[in-house]
Amino acid sequence: MFRFLVTFLVVLYYIPIVSQEPVAIHLSEKDGLPDKEFYNIIEDKQGFIWLCADKGLFRYDGKTFKNYTNKEKKGHSVFNLLEDNEGRIWCNNISGQFFYVEEGKLNTFIDLSLVLKGELTFFKVEKEHLIVFSQSVIYYINKNTKLIEKEHAFNTAISQPISIKKEMFIASIDSISVFNNKYDLKEKFSIKGKNESKLVEGRTKVFKIDSLLFINQVRGKINTFFKINFLEKKATKLENLKGVEKEQIYDVLNKDDQIWFSTTNGVWVYNWVNNKFKEERQFLKGKNVTKTITDKDGNFWFITLNNGVYVVPNIYIEKYAISEASKGISVLDKIDDHTLYFGSNNGNVGLYNIHTNTETTIVMPNKSRVSAIKYNPRKELSYIGKDINGYVLDHKTGLLKDVFKVSSVKNFLILENNDVHIVDHKNTYLLKEGNFKKLKYIYTNKRPYTSFYHKKDKSIYIAYVDGLVKNDSLRSSKTITYNNKPIYGLSITDTKDGILWVATFKDGIFGLKNDTVTHHFTTKNGLVSNRIEKIKADHNNLWIATDAGIQLLDTKTNIFKTLTKRDGIISYDISGIEIMKDKVVFSSSEGLFSVDKQNAFKEQKAVEVYFTEVEINEKETKLAANYKLGYNQNAIKFSFNVNGLKFNKKGKYKYRLLGFNKNWITTAIGETSVKYNSLPAGDYTFQVQPVLTETQIKNKIAALNFSIKNPFWKTWWFISGAVVFVFVSIILYYRRKIRKEEQQRLVEVKQLSLDKELIALKLENLRSQMNPHFIFNALNSIQEYIILNQKKLASEYLGKFANLIRTYLNHSIKGNITLQEEIDCLEMYLELEKLRFEEKLNYTIVSYGNLHPSDINIPTMLIQPYVENALKHGLLHRKINRVLKVNFHINDKTNVVKCIIIDNGVGREKAEKFKARSYKKHKPFATKATEDRLALLNYGKEKQVGVIITDLFEDNNPVGTQVTISIPFTTL
Structure with missing residues (x-):
């Protein structure tokens, strides 16, 4: 890329980086995870996550883990999860027992311990049969009679079955068997290739990409892969899977024409390109990952044998593995579309290649913070401002060309004639042709925050502590205001349409055209916060870093898209934004991370809320659509939930009680219950609706109806009787009172x-x-x-x-x-x-x-x-x-x-x-x-x-x- 010379002023060294990692959430015991050793995972049609673990079967609704067990189950561990057409969850154990969950209970379907004799098997659940795949025999068990109707034996160990269209494929060591939808053997052909005499260890694995079928076998302790050609009835050995050739492969996931191998050394991702596999990336290196799935929200779930569960909410947000010393990045620039250029709080300057994932660190003469940095591609020079002195680095020679006595530079601007405009903590300078011997003062004793060169009208905008000022080519100054008030800018950029955008520390973002505010965005019309850290234009899009999330604004449609820490953003303390070819890179106190422009923002889908519990007078009640309650059953608590990790981490709920109030009330994040105390008699409907602030999708409303009877003393018969009683009582009272007064008179x-x-x-x-x-x-x-x-x-x-x-x-x-x-x-x-x-x-x-x-x-x-x-x-x-x-x-x-x-x-x-x-x-x-x-x-x-x-x-x-x-x- 560049050649750097080691001089007495600059020390340069390279740090190789293995890979970039997506930002993962590690679920462990502190999150309520009931175990750390997991064997299988699925998501059911309702959005529940089911986990097979050493300690048993668990269901996760995004908040809590629920255990399922029964008295007949032998041991704790369960394996091989699947969901049948009726929505029941099935699993089995090493003792030969098969279970299904129905109406919240784990039921034992059959015990085949005498048949399987301790062998852990795969299985399928069809409409009329449970099909069990042992090491070398397929058992067809009638679900009604629970009898083995037929068996199909093989000479060698067989794979887990895989379905393509209406056919079932099973691989053995040397052949593939194809069964039709009536479980009859349709055809069988050999896959043994030439010179493949090495002993196959373990069971063969079968996976597919679209209609292409592949098998994996361990031969001589090496993972060997074959592509199956059905027309020619042969297997073609594949190369280029070096990353996983010596790893134990637990599971294979086909995702968007990519193959994800869950192994003893993390997850390896391969693309199928030009009739061969190409290694793309590796996740969770060193972790014993047993299975990988994606849920309905696009989250990736990784289960491990000894480290619990990892969830990647957004695979397209990646953290670059820069050195620990470089993590406190203070400023960011770029050399080209694959090389980032940054300065850090420890005083050094670094370069990072996002294609080769390598870091180059340049140790500067003093350890004061790098306050500003700018690369001039026309001269291959960069200007480095520090809290003490400033420097010019020649990228062709690697030498520090100049040292200048300007400290705490806020920003460098490279003008079209190679002049350099500089603002420091109190002064403004112009460096003619980049020559520090021609350093010229322009303004003094006025503290700026940043500056920006607007190429369209060749003007310089400076955000001072007391407002925004425009300096044009005629050296005249103009203060820009909004509603006769100053604009306090922190970051400035311009979009392709010529609009100048100014981010502020408390008033959101202003868009200026011809020095007049034409746009103003705040939390009232889309921003997640009015405090803006940085902004950067990308054509007519605007990337916005706030203290509450990162947003992308389409300035033509005024539509916002939002990413938060729950989506994988590692920090909101953003010090720089750079637009690369297909990614946007952010620098922060936690280092560098990137966002994929096209794929990072997931398509928002409607979510469904359901009631989990109803408590009446603090006693749990069976869920129903309607309740008729007595007058003293008037303390009611409703609990509800939306399945999935994403909603429970960032979603809220709106609720109201019709018959009591008509206005919607919004809960806090994570609040999933509402309680009413001492409700009066009447007819009510409780409604709840899930809400995600960054989406306009209106989710369905869930509702429960209930009525509270009047107390008996408010019924017509009681009121009539009470009136008669009061009337008679008044008569008796006055008669008694007269008699008492007479007695009192006699006593007196x-x-x-x-x-x-x-x-x-x-x-x-x-x-x-x-x-x-x-x-x-x-x-x-x-x-x-x-x-x-x-x-x-x-x-x-x-x-x-x-x-x-x-x-x-x-x-x-x-x-x-x-x-x-x-x-x-x-x-x-x-x-x-x-x-x-x-x-x-x-x-x-x-x-x-x-x-x-x-x-x-x-x-x-x-x-x-x-x-x-x-x-x-x-x-x-x-x-x-x-x-x-x-x-x-x-x-x-x-x-x-x-x-x-x-x-x-x-x-x-x-x-x-x-x-x-x-x-x-x-x-x-x-x-x-x-x-x-x-x-x-x-x-x-x-x-x-x-x-x-x-x-x-x-x-x-x-x-x-x-x-x-x-x-x-x-x-x-």
């Missing part, structure tokens, strides 16, 4: 009467508490203090007496007082009584509990009468050592305070005797008033005041009395 009348009685009892209680004897004794004490001239004591006693009378009067007007107030009142009363008893009375008042006496309320005038009784009837008759204890136990859990009054008086029996002597037969006034008041206080109450009087004895002798009063309280 009675309550008024009770309140009057309670007031009277309070007055009686007050009178009882203000005992005349106590008052006379108190006054006598005061008189005695005065006579004895003890004025201070008389005054103090009179004050305490007055306080006690005042307290009683205050309490008499209250319904409740605090316990502390009751205790204080008792203290005052007992202090005066102690004086009356001439200090021969000892008393204590103590309270216990978590609540303080000041925090609780009790009824007024309740305790003092019992204390007075203890003094009057018990302690009064005792002459010495009089003791009175008053204890309060506060229970904050039951809200009850117990008042325990204990005296060591003579006891109730003796007190009664003393009372009899005084001829007082009537019941004491204070006691009766207290009992009547208790009865009133307890009236209608759940918690009542209780009084228990207990006589205390010691050795059967009375030693006092205990009164226990249980008083419900309320807290403040």
